[in-house]
Amino acid sequence: MRKGYFITLEGPDGAGKTTQLARLLAAAAEAGVPVVTTREPGGTAVGDAVRGILLDPQYGEIVPLTEALLYAASRAQLVQEVIKPALTAGKLVLCDRFIDSSLAYQVYGGGLDFDxxxxxxxxxxxxxxxxxxxxxNIEPQVGLARRGAAAADRMEQKPLAFHQRVQQGFLQLAERFPERLTVVEADRPADEVFAEIWRQAAPHVAALR
Ligand SMILES: Nc1ncnc2c1ncn2[C@@H]1O[C@H](COP(=O)(O)OP(=O)(O)OP(=O)(O)O)[C@@H](O)[C@H]1O
Ligand SMILES: [Mg+2]
Incomplete structure (x- = not known):
């Protein structure tokens, strides 16, 4: 039986997902709530191996269908091994990217069928x-610039038009699933972004104490 609360952070590259996840983790810990954080792809031994395949330029062009199935495989392992047990134990689960990234990148970005x-x-x-x-939500130019000179992984080598489709894809997903998805404008100071997230998350987090 599920008793915990499951939050995911989504958005284009460099939007601030990892930054905001760290802040959520700190705020939850401060509130005395048991919390588990994870990331995608990866978060398990199998998932980290899949992540290595997906993000390493040495493998060249991975066709979108293969990519979608690899992400789904990594996610399946993460759910069974990490997320479900944590939710069953009543914990807060924070995940850096999840199912919506597959839709934004592989469907809106890569052209696969939504269904x-x-x-x-x-x-x-x-x-x-x-x-x-x-x-x-962030313009891809702004997000990619934030990443600076850090070595570009395979996703970041895609053309700007791809990243623009991804950004628009996330916004369309928010319209499609308005109950679950909330858009937070991310091109502003991290403190402001976090304040908006925490205002909405805090009551659910506090309920887990
Ligand atoms: N609100 C913000 N304003 C300016 N810079 C920010 C903000 N949030 C994060 N950053 C900086 O931008 C960079 C990217 O942030 P972060 O790694 O959190 O993004 P991300 O969404 O996790 O990126 P990726 O998709 O590549 O994992 C980091 O150097 C971070 O310190
Ligand atoms: Mg990140």
């Missing part, structure tokens, strides 16, 4: 959808 990717991933997560997803 195919959605159904594949619904099967992969085994009913375990987030309770709340914060979409950090």
């Amino acid at each position: 195919f990717v959605w159904r594949t991933n619904l099967a992969a997560v085994d009913g375990c959808l987030p309770d709340k997803t914060f979409v950090l």
Whole structure:
């Protein structure tokens, strides 16, 4: 039986997902709430191996279908091994990217069929959808610039038009799933972004104490 609360952070590269996840973790810990954080792809031994394949330029062009199935495989392992046990134990689960990244990148960015990717991933997560997803919205140029000179991984080598489709994809997902997804404008100071996230998350987090 699920008793915890599951929050995911989504949005384009460099939107501030990892930054905001660290802040959520600190705030939850401060509130005395048991919390588990994880990231995608990865978060398990199998998932980290899949992540290595997905993000390493040495593998060249991975076709979108392969990419979608690899992400779903990593996610399936993460749900069974980490997320479901933590929710069952009543913990707060914070995940850096999840199912909506597959839709934004592989469907809106990569051109795969929405229903195919959605159904594949619904099967992969085994009913375990987030309770709340914060979409950090940012122009791709701004997000990619924030990443600076850090070595570009395989996703970041895609053309700007791809990243623009991804950004628009996240916004369309928010319209499609308005109960679960909340858009937070991320091109402003991290403190302001966090204040908006925390205002909405805090009551759910406090309920886990
Ligand atoms: N609100 C903000 N304003 C300015 N810079 C920020 C803000 N939030 C994060 N940053 C900085 O931008 C960079 C990218 O942030 P972060 O790693 O949190 O983004 P991300 O969404 O996790 O990126 P990725 O998709 O690459 O994992 C970091 O150097 C971070 O310190
Ligand atoms: Mg990150």
